[in-house]
Amino acid sequence: MDIQILTENILGYKVISQQPKQCIDLIGGWLDAGEIGKVFVCANPHSLVEAKNDPLFQQAIHNADLVTPDGAGIIIASKVLGGAIRKRVTGSDIFWGLSAELNRTGGRSYFFLGSSEETLAAIKDKMAVEYPNIRFAGSYSPPYKPKFSAEESRQMVAAVNAARPDVLWVGMTAPKQEKWIDLHRDQLDVKFIGAVGAVFDFYVGNVKRSHPFFQKIGLEWLPRFLQEPRRLFKRNFVSSPLFLWEVLKQKVMRSEELGGRRN
Numbered sequence: 631m632d633i634q635i636l637t638e639n640i641l642g643y644k645v646i647s648q649q650p651k652q653c654i655d656l657i658g659g660w661l662d663a664g665e666i667g668k669v670f671v672c673a674n675p676h677s678l679v680e681a682k683n684d685p686l687f688q689q690a691i692h693n694a695d696l697v698t699p700d701g702a703g704i705i706i707a708s709k710v711l712g713g714a715i716r717k718r719v720t721g722s723d724i725f726w727g728l729s730a731e732l733n734r735t736g737g738r739s740y741f742f743l744g745s746s747e748e749t750l751a752a753i754k755d756k757m758a759v760e761y762p763n764i765r766f767a768g769s770y771s772p773p774y775k776p777k778f779s780a781e782e783s784r785q786m787v788a789a790v791n792a793a794r795p796d797v798l799w800v801g802m803t804a805p806k807q808e809k810w811i812d813l814h815r816d817q818l819d820v821k822f823i824g825a826v827g828a829v830f831d832f833y834v835g836n837v838k839r840s841h842p843f844f845q846k847i848g849l850e851w852l853p854r855f856l857q858e859p860r861r862l863f864k865r866n867f868v869s870s871p872l873f874l875w876e877v878l879k880q881k882v883m884r885s886e887e888l889g890g891r892r893n
Contacts, residue, residue, distance in 0.1 A: 633659050635696075638713040640704060641682075641876055645673050645697050647708070647715045653698060654727040657822055660695075661738065661796060667815045669694045670824045671808050672721050674701030675873035680805060682876075687805035690812035698724065703870055707877040711884070721826035725799065725833070728824075729761050732797075739765035741793050741820070743786060744801035745830045747771045752834040768793035776806070783814060791819045798823045801830035 633656040637644040646653060660668045671694040681688040691697060698719035699705060708715035732738040740757070742750055750769040757766050770789045773782060790798055798820045800807045807825045815823060 636714075637697075638708055638711070638715060639880075640673065640699075640707050640711070640713075641678050641873075641880060643673060643678065643691055643697055645699050645704060645708075645715065646719065647699075647713060649717060650719050650723040650727055653696065653719055653724060654731055656696065657724070657728055658731055658735075661732075661821050665821055667818060667820065668696070668822045669811055669815055670696040670698070670724060670822070671811075672700035672719075672825070672827070673697050673704060675703035675707075676701075676869040677804055679869040679872045679876070684805060686809045686812070690805070690808040693812050693815075694808075703873055706874070710877055710881055721824070721829045722832055724824060725826055725829045728797070729764060733761040733763045736763040738796045739767040739794075741767045741790050741795035741798045742769040742801065742830065743772065743790065743798060744807065745771060749830055749834055753830060756834060767795035772802070778810065783810070787814055787817050791817075794819060796821050799829070800825050801827060803827065 633652060635656065636647045638647050639645075657668070657670070671691055673691065677687075677691070681691055699708070699715050700718055700720045702718065705715055705718065707713075742753055750771055754766050754769065757764060768789065770786055772778060772786055778786070798818065800811055800823065802810065802825075804825070804827055807827065811823050811825055
């Protein structure tokens with residue numbers, strides 16, 4: 631199945647404007663075609679603001695094959711810029727959607743990189759029940775630290791390649807996971823790599839996603855912020871306003887460019 635990728639320019643990044651179903655079909659097409667090293671990352675206001683001052687993170691987002699609009703702020707930005715993005719596509723959407731599809735068709739395998747040994751063991755047990763037609767190829771719990779040494783990364787790559795999975799899910803914090811994937815994607819013998827952050831914890835129930843009501847109205851962040859205000863303050867009350875300011879500047883620049891062409 632040949633799926634056309636439709637994207638919009640959000641602060642210079644190509645963010646997909648299609649629905650979760652089209653994203654799942656796109657990834658399924660890559661797997662069926664035997665593509666190697668395709669990468670998926672999420673874009674939200676905080677990540678795009680952080681990337682402005684982090685060249686490696688910026689590069690990782692630009693190099694990804696699929697960048698999805700994960701955040702109500704991205705939808706607002708699309709509306710401001712005259713785009714068509716009207717629905718978030720989160721890491722959870724991709725993980726659950728792809729898992730349901732691959733469980734239906736069968737014959738694929740997963741590797742999970744990140745989180746604790748306890749969480750990875752819980753993922754394995756739950757996968758066996760919920761997605762029995764997806765083979766659990768393996769998992770690896772890396773050291774909990776801001777940056778990995780060359781030897782630590784070598785061991786991580788070796789563990790993944792020894793298992794030969796079709797799909798590698800990376801569940802670390804952003805931007806560590808995106809930068810690690812971009813740095814090592816050419817060394818990884820996998821078809822598809824997804825940077826899904828907290829999805830590991832969501833999947834096994836270590837962290838609860840906000841009620842669907844809050845997700846639907848674009849306030850999924852609010853209950854989580856009330857639980858962890860210190861950790862999430864910058865994300866919601868510093869990065870979000872900065873992001874919208876950058877979007878307004880993009881709109882002004884675009885209007886000036888269009889005006890110049892007409893003249």
